[in-house]
Amino acid sequence: MTTHQLELSNAARLWAMRVADPDFRDWDGLTRWLEPSRAHLAAYEAAVETDEWAKQILTKDFER
Amino acid sequence: MVAQAEISGLHATLLKERGRLLRFLAARGVGHEAEDVFHDLWRKIAVMPERSIADPVSYIFRAAENHMRDLRRATISREKRQFDWHGMADVPEDAPAGERVLIAREQLTHVQAALAGLGSRVDYVFRRYRLDGVGQAEIASELGMSLSSVEKDLQKAYRTLAELRIKLNTE
Known part of the structure; x- marks a missing residue:
């Protein structure tokens, strides 16, 4: 991963983390961050996916 | 069209925030289907139970974000099924x-x-x-x-x- 890609995925992960807060309000900030390039959106979606993956694994019910 | 008086609080918010919301949806990857997504949100809000919502603006943006996640999940699982069908996935769905x-x-x-x-x-x-x-x-x-x-x-x-x-x- 290049430095640029790494910075992008770090920033995207921060957004995914902040959006997970029930009190998150900065939707315009997220819009402005996503707008400059489709790479931002792709990084954000990857970060969201990882967040949901972890949540899903930790809440899975294995009793059967 | 619904008479103005019948438009519930959330729908009124949706209309008022239309511009901001469409900009968010565009940034969130919605192309020419922005209007469709807006109408999906309108319908989703219509079937929601009436209750007081502390921050209606944030509420509709949250609904839009969740809607985009649902759409993406649907796309991924469709692609995954196709991939499985070709026998290339590491853990096939079946x-x-x-x-x-x-x-x-x-x-x-x-x-x-x-x-x-x-x-x-x-x-x-x-x-x-x-x-x-x-x-x-x-x-x-x-x-x-x-x-x-x-x-x-x-x-x-x-x-x-x-x-x-x-x-x-x-x-």
Whole structure:
């Protein structure tokens, strides 16, 4: 991963983390961050996916 | 058209915030279907029980974000089915249920170990945030921590989980 890609995925992960807060309000900030390039959106979606993956694994019910 | 008087609070908010919301949807990857998505949100809001919502603007943006996640999940599972059909997926969707449970259990062990490795406070803060759905400000006051310490703990957990996921996917 290049430095640029790494910075992008770090920033995207921060957004995914902040959006997970029930009190998150900065939707315009997220819009402005996503707008400059489709790479931002792709990084954000990857970060969201990882967040949901972890949540899903930790809440899975294995009793059967 | 619905008479103006019948438009509920949330629908009124949706109309008022239309411009901002369409800009968000465009940034969130919606192209020419922005109007369709807007109408989907309109319908979703229509079937929701009447109750007071503290912050209707944030509420509709949250609904839009969730809607985009649903759309993406649907696309991914469609692509995945196609991929499975070609026999190229590592864990086909039609893999025996037992095998899938085994993989999930294994991943759970890794996630638990990774979080535990960050210390009990980080582990607790992450679970409180992500599993109990408690906001950062509330966690900070519960634990008598500063907001920035809570945020730092969460950042550690998020970074570790991202690294773990990459590792598990490339193993």
